[in-house]
Amino acid sequence: MTTxxxxxxxxGSATGEGERREAWPLWEVFVRAGRGLSxxxxxxxxxxDAEFALRNARDLYTRRGxxxxxxxxxxxxxTTSDPGSxxxxxxxxxxxxYRHASYYTASEGVPHL
Amino acid sequence: MTTEMLIDEADAQxxxxxxxxxDSRIEPRDWMPAAYRKTLIRQISQHAHSxxxxxxxxxxxxxxxxxxxxxxxxxxxxxxEAGHGLYLYSAAQTLGITRDEMTEQLIxxxxxxxxxxxxxxxxxxxxxxxxxxxxxxxxxxxxxxxxASYGPYGRAMVRICKEESFHQRQGFExxxxxxxxxxxQREMAQDAVDRWYWPSLMxxxxxxxxxxNSAQSMAWKIKRFSNDDLRQRFIGMLVPQAEVLGxxxxxxxxxxxxxxxxxHTSEIDWxxxxxxxxxxxxxxxxxxxxRRNAHEDGAWVREAATEYARKQAEREAAWSxxxxxRSxxxxxRSxxLSKGAA
Numbered sequence: 300m301t302t303x304x305x306x307x308x309x310x311g312s313a314t315g316e317g318e319r320r321e322a323w324p325l326w327e328v329f330v331r332a333g334r335g336l337s338x339x340x341x342x343x344x345x346x347x348d349a350e351f352a353l354r355n356a357r358d359l360y361t362r363r364g365x366x367x368x369x370x371x372x373x374x375x376x377x378t379t380s381d382p383g384s385x386x387x388x389x390x391x392x393x394x395x396x397y398r399h400a401s402y403y404t405a406s407e408g409v410p411h412l
Numbered sequence: 413m414t415t416e417m418l419i420d421e422a423d424a425q426x427x428x429x430x431x432x433x434x435d436s437r438i439e440p441r442d443w444m445p446a447a448y449r450k451t452l453i454r455q456i457s458q459h460a461h462s463x464x465x466x467x468x469x470x471x472x473x474x475x476x477x478x479x480x481x482x483x484x485x486x487x488x489x490x491x492x493e494a495g496h497g498l499y500l501y502s503a504a505q506t507l508g509i510t511r512d513e514m515t516e517q518l519i520x521x522x523x524x525x526x527x528x529x530x531x532x533x534x535x536x537x538x539x540x541x542x543x544x545x546x547x548x549x550x551x552x553x554x555x556x557x558x559x560a561s562y563g564p565y566g567r568a569m570v571r572i573c574k575e576e577s578f579h580q581r582q583g584f585e586x587x588x589x590x591x592x593x594x595x596x597q598r599e600m601a602q603d604a605v606d607r608w609y610w611p612s613l614m615x616x617x618x619x620x621x622x623x624x625n626s627a628q629s630m631a632w633k634i635k636r637f638s639n640d641d642l643r644q645r646f647i648g649m650l651v652p653q654a655e656v657l658g659x660x661x662x663x664x665x666x667x668x669x670x671x672x673x674x675x676h677t678s679e680i681d682w683x684x685x686x687x688x689x690x691x692x693x694x695x696x697x698x699x700x701x702x703r704r705n706a707h708e709d710g711a712w713v714r715e716a717a718t719e720y721a722r723k724q725a726e727r728e729a730a731w732s733x734x735x736x737x738r739s740x741x742x743x744x745r746s747x748x749l750s751k752g753a754a
Binding site: 321322323325338342343344345347348351358359362363370379381 | 441488491492495498499502505510511512567568571575714717718720721724725753
């Protein structure tokens with residue numbers, strides 16, 4: 300498991316200047332486009348606290364009425380599965396196509412099935 | 413380097429190549445070649461800087477826009493450019509560079525940005541020409557970037573392209589209004605088109621045979637079309653639009669070459685482009701000075717906000733401590749935020 304830190308935590312710095320902290324922490328922004336829909340990741344931004352993060356997110360990601368609700372989450376608080384081990388981590392569904400309706404063909408042509 | 417590490421690296425490279433080959437996307441936590449990462453950081457940060465510096469030529473006209481409506485539109489557009497800069501800085505940050513580093517590179521004059529923003533904007537018609545030609549060229553460049561192999565870059569570009577089409581249309585409308593006005597207004601519109609036409613063609617970058625990095629970027633599927641192909645496509649869009657406007661594109665050689673199936677143009681004069689790129693353009697110094705001043709003059713705001721956040725957090729901690737002991741009703745607190753994912 301890796302945690303996407305401020306910004307350089309696990310992506311590694313290509314600049315050769317090593318790890319550096321930002322003046323303001325990074326926040327991930329999720330926007331709900333309308334009632335009945337989930338909040339969807341829109342992007343990220345820097346802000347000193349949650350209240351500023353919300354205001355900045357409103358100005359940055361909903362200038363054209365794209366949202367009715369916003370979540371802001373400190374990027375440091377998110378835990379991510381390791382992309383390198385995705386084969387093993389997501390192995391369970393492999394070969395279990397009987398979990399899909401399309402696996403059952405005997406009922407083809409029968410109405411309402 | 414041990415043999416094991418070499419094998420790991422080869423495996424990682426193979427996995428990376430397979431993703432590119434399958435036209436899928438590389439995401440921030442995937443392994444990627446150092447040169448791919450470096451190229452993306454350079455390209456995305458330059459792109460972000462261009463959006464941020466690009467606020468200045470138009471910001472120059474906000475106070476002098478000819479009507480309240482035009483002023484409101486121009487402010488919305490400049491605000492969009494700021495937003496586009498921020499989307500792109502975020503995308504670059506996923507590659508391991510900090511926002512602060514990028515800001516420093518820009519205000520210390522070490523970073524590049526689109527040289528077209530070093531051109532001055534002496535008349536109102538420049539607002540029209542920038543929207544129509546500069547934003548038009550930008551859209552032409554950016555639409556294929558929506559499919560760039562690096563996920564966060566592509567996603568930022570999708571958002572930007574959606575917003576950018578308003579920019580081009582409003583520029584076109586400014587020029588059209590001027591072209592339907594007095595002879596002096598028509599002259600002003602034509603003059604702006606004369607000044608912005610060639611620089612907008614140069615926005616696509618040097619000719620293919622002088623663009624050594626293009627081949628690698630295309631192999632990595634960051635770039636999807638060559639500079640010259642995009643330039644040709646852009647000219648093809650402009651010609652009928654110029655007819656509707658009633659302006660003349662300032663190239664006497666411009667014509668469709670049916671045999672070659674391409675637009676024949678005069679030779680592009682790259683001298684000025686290279687001068688501006690080398691930092692000797694008319695506005696280079698002023699653009700960077702303005703950006704630096706804005707950053708430095710805003711330092712106290714950033715510090716005050718940080719300090720405010722620290723104090724609020726401190727107070728909240730003290731409050732929850734005291735409310736635990738005194739069991740005060742939470743109704744007495746007036747916090748405008750709601751916690752939790754609701």
